[in-house]
Amino acid sequence: MHKTLLFIFLSLICFAGNAQTGSLSGRVTNENGAAVEGATLKIKELNRSAITDMEGKYELRSVKYGSYTLVVSALQTDAKSVSVKVGTGNTVMNVKVKSAGARALEQVFIEGKTEKKTIETSGFAINVVETKEASLRNVQTNELLDRTVGVRVRQNGGLGSAVEYNLNGMSGRSVGIFIDGIEISTYGSSFNLNSIPPSMVERIEVYKGVLPAHLSGDYMGGAINVVLKKDISQNNIAASISYGSFNTYQVDASAMYRNSKNGFTAKASGFYTYTDNSYETWGKFSKFITPDGQVERYYRARRFNDSFKSTGGRFELGFTNVKWADALLLGYNGSSTDNEIPHGQVMAKPYVGRTSEAQAHVFNLIYNKKDLFTNGLSLNVNGVYSDRSTYLQDTVGYLYNWDGNYRLDFYNRPMYREGYGQQGLDVITDISRRITTLRSNLSYDIFSGHRLSINHVYYTVDRDDEDLLRPVANGSLKTISDLQKQITAFNYEAQLFGDKLKTNLFLKYYQQNVGRTTPIVSTVGGQNVVNTARSDKKIDATGYGLAASYALKPKIVLIASAEQAVRMPGDTEILGDPNENVLSNFSIRPEVARNINLGFRLGNFEIDKHRISVSGNAFSRNIKDRIVRQVNSTLSDQEVEVSPFMNIGRAKSLGFEAELGYAYSNRLNVMFTFSKFNSVFKQGDDSVTGQRLTQYEGEQLPNEPFFTMNGNAQYRLNNVLQKNSLLNLFYNFGYVAPFRTVWPESEWFTTPTQFAQDLGLSYKFPDRKLVVSLDAKNILNAEIYDNFGVQKPGRAFFVKLNYSINRL
């Protein structure tokens, strides 16, 4: 229905007018070749401007074809005008300016929008995490995300341990993670936010609740999109090495080469991370058990068997900014991790010898071109093929205590279980998956400020499980599951009322096919007869939404977005799983969420040297047809409980988040964010009796960190120790309010207040090639937990050296 409506709507728009636009980018340097940061570049005729970043780079997008005068001004340099002609694709204009002696810094005046600001005022409830600063420091990608408003990263221990992302109170399967718009599962568990260093990342976009058409996925809570480094403006080599507490070292390096004549482009980057995670725990769940079972709590234990090793490399070859393509790149992404698993979901028992290894070989092809065949038509294709595998081994039958030794039984013997590993029966399994994802986006600028686009995603996975501990003779006969997903999204973007109003209307059509072939063997007259059972289920669903922003004044922007989002049932939820005692349910429907965001962005307001910005967002998430496992009411029956998944009940989440920024004279930068939400189940009343069904109707869900605050401050000092050097001092705090982990009021089951503070500094040497960073994390050695009872690292120190050569 809605689809038809949109089609009619779209057909009504006449395909008239043409606006040919290109982009203009480049780099501003001084007479010594050093980058000029904070220079303003203004296209005089269009009154449009941009500001250079730390590396002196700038970019202006959607510039109409033509010849212009570009005025470059900066406090530390003399003003300069150059003429430039903007044509197809990206026009590169590098500008050399002359330093103008010592001039007061007070007069910095910033206009123009950064990429961050452009995205953040597009109408979606989105936060952009920039990684440039962090990549020079000892900060992990997950830490950066965790500092973002409305995002809570919950990690089950130290570096490399399992992570769950919570966006505005929604988590798990509701939140999608993408790399360059491709679902992260394609890249395997060895290439994820635990292992990707910030230096490989251009920026991270966090979409709350409402997803734009180009990030199509059946996610109800929003998504995190990691945009890997795209920059091709100059040839460079960069490398860094870091070492710190818990024997943690990290190395990464990258290189970029582009032949400006023929557009040949080669990019390579790689990383290596190793840590022992040998940090101490001392909370109430840090336990030592005596042979007669008595429990000693608050036991100071050093985590062991918790090492994490991660290696990865990414190589891309192709052509950029040539006539026939803005980019044609063939890439290979290889990664592997080696992870010791120190305990289960809780710290109750330390594990020894439970390890997982993951590997992924990913090949991808990127093609994009603006103004393909005709002006205003853009094509963007990203195809990925991945061959990934996960190996799990757990065959040590001994039990351990948190002192690192064998756990002794009542007779003082090491406790040992024949046939068991650390977590249940012994296992050695290898699961391999071959995933193909193809994402294509075709957009057409109907006339200036109006763009239509179609986005299509195709995803298929082929999985093979192997039991290496109990290999099956002639074991090729297996249950085979297949899954294909297709998402087609239509998108209409318009800029109206002199670009004051930006709207983005989208419609998404989800199709999913799951199938399973199960061999069924019956013994008939002493002979085994093989039959196969085939089950198939095709599900489709439609979602739609709108994002809009309205600039009341240039510095007062109102933002709103809404989406009917869909989460398709998984194959186990539809087809069941005999190994997990799950029955099939072919009538299961997708979960549906109605998500609404209403927000504003104010600023930057400047008063003398003070600069202030404020933004806020209120959100509501309304989920119906939640998919939950049915619980059997006759639990005391002796048969093993088997039950299906069903669409039952509703859930609701309401909340508010805000971000407050303050800067003083380009020296001090302070940011404060907070997020508070209330997530509840809504079961409604009994349909027959009209009675309330539960005491906890409408109460905050347990185990949700519903109130968080983050703050950070950065102070910049010039010319410390050496002239032209740059010293940055950092402070960061994270606060999580206490939250219950069970429904009833219970002090014991409440995760206490968490307040962790970090300090850091980075020093950029005058040659601008070498940067040294020191970071001290959790300086007060606070007891912090993401997950109940699993303590996170205390005080830790790290040092990092970065070296980069930019003009090659």
Place this chain on the structure above:
Amino acid sequence: MKTELLRTIMFGAAITALSLSACKKSDGPGENIADSDRWITISGAMDDPSNAEVGDGNAGTMVYSLTVEEAKNPGISVNVFDQGMHVKSQRTARLQASADGKYLYNIQYVGEDGGIFNKMSVHGGKDFRPEGSEVDTEPYVSASPRWLKAVEGVGIAVKAEANAVVYEGASPNFVFKGRTASVDVITLDLNNPKITKVADFQLPLSPEEVAAGYYVSRIDVPVVNKAGNKVYIGAAISKHNTSSFTIGTDGLPVFAADNASPRSWAKTLVLDYPALENPKVLTSTQTRGSTNGYRSTMQYVGTDGHVYQATSGEGPGNGGSKILKISAESNDYDNSYVFSLDQALGETNTYIETWKYAGDGIGFVVYSKYTGTGNTRTGGYIARVNLNNKTATKYTLPNEATLNFGQIQAITMHDEDVFIAVAPVGMDGNMYIFNRKTGEMTVGAKLVNKPGNQYIGVY
């Protein structure tokens, strides 16, 4: 400039401090509770609203203690969910108590501390104080242990974990060979909490039963006999279909459960006590049911020295639950004895949820009935039974059709009185007191309920 930074940090810290102090909990109203020689502790389980099942009792346990006089007084109202203390356990705690009501014993059910035992002394109201060491039983009996106070001062926790199915042959010509269970049994000193004995062994059934696909799937409700030299442990027997299987994603055969064939005869595991050695399986041919109950005691040492054991799970149309006798002389089933609740009541399809032996052959049975469709059960009823002359008298309770004793954990006795908490899920009810000698039923304190919750025990 540095002071600016400092000020910002201080500002942030001040906000944090402010919000921290705002979160401080207020203390409950002061309660003046007199001392008592015998506390009657009531427990209730909360519904977990995250699933579809109402009254699943999975959200945790609350406890509150009354004096005997209060418990018997219908003018007194108690709401354990508002007034009580939350027992440490992520899901419903498995609570036991000393016979004098002075101590509660808890083993936490699942979660970080699943399998950890702790002891509390009872001081009335919501005043329960931890006493003695915590004891970790998890490596022996898992984070969801089955356990009971098997004799005063001694707890016995048990676990039977079915081993992987044994089969032979290459794919697809697999042949089912059988399944065994690994059993762990430990004894706990409840007075000075610690483990006092551990044992583990493999528990196969007879070769014929194993070949047919039967195996021990669960054990529970240990009790020590009168002589103090044997411990009896109830068991549930499950069965695989041996003649048909599917092949899983890893290429291994999956033999499904067989619920169509006749169930196994009732069985009990017996061990020497306190050595926990010499495991044997006793079989009664009086009923095809389970002897492990669900969350509460199913077997007691009678005044005559024999052990009386209730069965359940016979399935509809199979004669209902029985009470069997394990002889004090032979330490085996007295296969000539059976008490049929169906027959004694003149009913069909009765299902004993729990019961209490009240001395001299008298017992109080809490039961439901199979509806006949599948294995669903309905209703909640109480009857006084005489095991010697095999008679039973049913009491009339309000809301019998909607009562659900599926999660009942405990019935307590004090002098001549037997205390049972009776309240439908999500609705108010009362303490009911039964005189074990005269059989007289009286209504005691009012039990105030909350939506989805239920009263599950009296200690």
